[in-house]
Amino acid sequence: MRADAQRNRARILDVARTVVEEQGTQASLRDIARRAEVGMGTLYRHFATREELLEALLGSRFDRLAARAGTLEATRPPAEALEEWLREFAAGAATYRGLAASMIATLEDDASSLHASCMAMREAGARLLARAQEAGHIRPDVDGTDLFALFSAVASIADVAPSIAARRDHLFALVMEGLVSRSR
Amino acid sequence: MRADAQRNRARILDVARTVVEEQGTQASLRDIARRAEVGMGTLYRHFATREELLEALLGSRFDRLAARAGTLEATRPPAEALEEWLREFAAGAATYRGLAASMIATLEDDASSLHASCMAMREAGARLLARAQEAGHIRPDVDGTDLFALFSAVASIADVAPSIAARRDHLFALVMEGLVSRSR
DNA sequence: ACCTGAACACCGTTCAAGT
DNA sequence: ACCTGAACACCGTTCAAGT
Numbered sequence: 106m107r108a109d110a111q112r113n114r115a116r117i118l119d120v121a122r123t124v125v126e127e128q129g130t131q132a133s134l135r136d137i138a139r140r141a142e143v144g145m146g147t148l149y150r151h152f153a154t155r156e157e158l159l160e161a162l163l164g165s166r167f168d169r170l171a172a173r174a175g176t177l178e179a180t181r182p183p184a185e186a187l188e189e190w191l192r193e194f195a196a197g198a199a200t201y202r203g204l205a206a207s208m209i210a211t212l213e214d215d216a217s218s219l220h221a222s223c224m225a226m227r228e229a230g231a232r233l234l235a236r237a238q239e240a241g242h243i244r245p246d247v248d249g250t251d252l253f254a255l256f257s258a259v260a261s262i263a264d265v266a267p268s269i270a271a272r273r274d275h276l277f278a279l280v281m282e283g284l285v286s287r288s289r
Numbered sequence: 290m291r292a293d294a295q296r297n298r299a300r301i302l303d304v305a306r307t308v309v310e311e312q313g314t315q316a317s318l319r320d321i322a323r324r325a326e327v328g329m330g331t332l333y334r335h336f337a338t339r340e341e342l343l344e345a346l347l348g349s350r351f352d353r354l355a356a357r358a359g360t361l362e363a364t365r366p367p368a369e370a371l372e373e374w375l376r377e378f379a380a381g382a383a384t385y386r387g388l389a390a391s392m393i394a395t396l397e398d399d400a401s402s403l404h405a406s407c408m409a410m411r412e413a414g415a416r417l418l419a420r421a422q423e424a425g426h427i428r429p430d431v432d433g434t435d436l437f438a439l440f441s442a443v444a445s446i447a448d449v450a451p452s453i454a455a456r457r458d459h460l461f462a463l464v465m466e467g468l469v470s471r472s473r
Numbered sequence: 474a475c476c477t478g479a480a481c482a483c484c485g486t487t488c489a490a491g492t
Numbered sequence: 493a494c495c496t497g498a499a500c501a502c503c504g505t506t507c508a509a510g511t
Contacts, residue, residue, distance in 0.1 A: 109494070145486080146496065213451065244466075247463065268397060269393075279428075283467025317503070330476065
């Protein structure tokens with residue numbers, strides 16, 4: 106990559122981080138280009154879609170969270186590992202406004218650049234879920250998609266309604282309760 | 290109201306119903322005006338905000354659901370009344386794509402034309418919740434806002450991801466499980 | 474009193490023209 | 493190779509001009 110291209114790419118990512126922090130994952134791409142002092146075409150050349158930009162911004166976080174599931178699986182009892190992972194997942198989903206919604210969109214759209222890293226992360230969580238189910242802690246009629254859907258749903262609504270954001274943890278706890286086996 | 294104004298209003302509402310059915314609550318207002326064969330100014334004269342239009346489209350549904358809570362309270366045992374009402378609430382939230390999200394937005398925005406009717410409906414649900422709590426069926430640490438947040442969250446995510454829409458009922462059931470008292 | 478549609482300020486996306 | 497910025501097709505919202 107040419108040196109000026111490299112510089113532009115870095116500038117765009119830098120500015121994008123700030124703008125997404127301010128406006129959420131639906132931030133204006135035009136605004137990002139403007140503030141990076143770069144033509145629209147340059148932004149599109151480096152990131153052909155909004156999802157490519159988000160992947161560059163967030164992909165490593167998803168990878169880290171996927172790896173984290175492996176660590177927790179090796180070091181903690183099943184129920185505790187799952188709960189801790191979900192706590193970290195929820196915290197990650199709150200990184201940027203709209204992120205939970207972007208992750209949900211990824212479910213349907215396997216052309217999305219966020220698809221692969223999100224799926225890997227979901228699958229890592231699903232393994233912790235399966236382990237907790239084998240240990241009898243979690244209802245057997247729940248799968249990884251249910252888990253992801255419920256936690257993402259609560260995260261995405263909290264993004265949109267600040268008054269609900271205040272009770273995020275409580276809502277996560279209530280959802281968690283619903284997944285726990287009745288007879289232990 | 291002048292006769293032509295009355296006709297225009299009716300036309301707009303008619304077309305809006307169709308377009309919102311097609312595109313969801315975020316439907317293009319321009320498109321509605323176009324298809325109603327009416328100037329943009331006319332649409333704005335009759336419905337100053339998108340929420341006013343939605344209220345005209347949906348207000349009576351909310352009122353009906355609020356009234357339904359009273360009926361259920363009078364005719365069914367507490368737990369059953371709450372569950373049935375939530376079932377109907379969830380079905381209503383699925384009327385239009387984006388409706389659950391619009392209702393959630395209403396929480397923060399008390400200037401919204403949907404605010405009053407939504408709040409009345411939520412309060413009706415909250416009364417059923419309180420009754421089920423007094424009967425010991427539902428955890429005491431849940432309030433009407435929790436109830437609304439959780440069910441709306443699941444409804445709104447199902448709007449966005451068809452693959453999740455298929456398991457709506459299952460997700461509602463899981464959430465419901467989380468609200469039920471452990472010791473009965 | 475009410476209606477129309479152009480005007481304005483924004484998008485996202487594409488692409489001819491430049492270096 | 494890469495960049496620029498105008499062009500295009502859309503928005504929502506407002507408002508002068510018409511009837």
